[in-house]
Amino acid sequence: MIELRCSGLPLFVLCPSSHSPDFDLQGDSRPASLGTGVHTDIQRVADGLEALDIEDAERQQLVEYAEQALAEIEPLAVDWENEAAVARLGEGWHLTGHVDKLSRFKHIIVDWKSGWLESDYSAQTKGYALCCAVGSTMVSAIIPWLRRRFYETVQYTEDELVEFHDLLTEKVRLIGKAWNPGPHCTSMYCPRRLECPHRRNRDATALTLLGEPIGEMLTADQVVKLDRAIRVTEKLIEIAKQARKCFVQDNGPVAVDDRRELAIIPVNRTAIDPLRGWQVLVEALGENGLADCVTIGKTKVEKAVKASAGKGKGAAKVREVMKALDVVDALRTKMTEQLKVRTRS
Numbered sequence: 001m002i003e004l005r006c007s008g009l010p011l012f013v014l015c016p017s018s019h020s021p022d023f024d025l026q027g028d029s030r031p032a033s034l035g036t037g038v039h040t041d042i043q044r045v046a047d048g049l050e051a052l053d054i055e056d057a058e059r060q061q062l063v064e065y066a067e068q069a070l071a072e073i074e075p076l077a078v079d080w081e082n083e084a085a086v087a088r089l090g091e092g093w094h095l096t097g098h099v100d101k102l103s104r105f106k107h108i109i110v111d112w113k114s115g116w117l118e119s120d121y122s123a124q125t126k127g128y129a130l131c132c133a134v135g136s137t138m139v140s141a142i143i144p145w146l147r148r149r150f151y152e153t154v155q156y157t158e159d160e161l162v163e164f165h166d167l168l169t170e171k172v173r174l175i176g177k178a179w180n181p182g183p184h185c186t187s188m189y190c191p192r193r194l195e196c197p198h199r200r201n202r203d204a205t206a207l208t209l210l211g212e213p214i215g216e217m218l219t220a221d222q223v224v225k226l227d228r229a230i231r232v233t234e235k236l237i238e239i240a241k242q243a244r245k246c247f248v249q250d251n252g253p254v255a256v257d258d259r260r261e262l263a264i265i266p267v268n269r270t271a272i273d274p275l276r277g278w279q280v281l282v283e284a285l286g287e288n289g290l291a292d293c294v295t296i297g298k299t300k301v302e303k304a305v306k307a308s309a310g311k312g313k314g315a316a317k318v319r320e321v322m323k324a325l326d327v328v329d330a331l332r333t334k335m336t337e338q339l340k341v342r343t344r345s
């Protein structure tokens with residue numbers, strides 16, 4: 001019997017061979033500890049107590065929105081259970097989890113999310129829904145995205161949950177047979193990364209760049225050499241690309257084989273003029289729909305504000321505008337990870 005956890009389903013569905021029932025996912029990371037802290041605080045708030053860590057501004061902001069959402073969610077049922085243990089038995093698998101908030105009578109689950117909307121957690125929520133579907137043809141999931149300060153409601157029909165049930169059965173059969181490498185192959189996500197043959201193959205492929213003998217795992221020395229080799233190779237590739245393009249510009253298309261040729265092809269990219277198109281787009285999408293299509297770069301805005309402020313007043317004007325944006329809660333910070341060389345402390 002394969003033990004599955006709802007919290008592990010997003011990775012499991014992506015790569016069945018990552019399965020490990022005992023692994024504490026994202027154990028020590030900041031997102032994980034923040035998520036745990038926020039869940040504790042929400043629980044306390046729901047019980048009429050104060051949140052614990054009022055020093056942590058990020059945590060405080062997330063809990064603040066959870067309080068607002070709770071005020072709207074609580075009246076939907078009278079039998080709410082918090083941190084409710086749920087389970088489902090399938091063909092060769094046993095799925096368990098703890099739903100943040102559950103109404104067994106109304107078949108509603110609430111799944112607080114303290115991460116970013118971009119992450120695909122839908123398999124986790126579907127897992128909870130599958131566990132709670134017994135005795136109902138429909139399960140409603142309320143997913144409050146605490147950072148974006150809104151909640152979405154998803155209805156899972158019986159057909160969808162049967163399909164998901166079958167998907168899990170299929171994925172369980174693929175454990176040890178199917179691998180899907182990607183950005184999730186890290187210590188933050190994959191408990192099987194150290195024994196994964198796919199990852200070992202990738203390390204071995206990387207080492208061909210150095211022409212070094214292939215060991216079991218990459219060593220720190222090899223990573224430093226790889227870093228240098230990658231930088232040099234990237235520069236060489238850039239120069240080679242320019243040389244290739246120049247040749248075709250000077251001499252015309254070059255035959256690649258009997259049917260194809262390397263050629264310079266004009267590519268049109270159409271952008272929409274925001275001033276002229278604004279009204280049309282608001283009418284077509286509504287303000288919220290349009291906002292989802294638009295990204296306003298902070299650096300670009302800072303530059304524009306500086307340029308319009310006049311000599312010597314730029315920095316103060318930028319601070320003023322950023323403060324005003326913060327007051328209306330319009331600033332969104334997204335953490336990404338970059339591999340960089342920095343000065344050692």
Ligand code: SF4
Pocket residue numbers: 015017018179180181182184185186190191192193196197198199
């Ligand atoms: S390291 Fe990547 S490919 Fe290997 S098991 Fe984990 S998620 Fe799958």
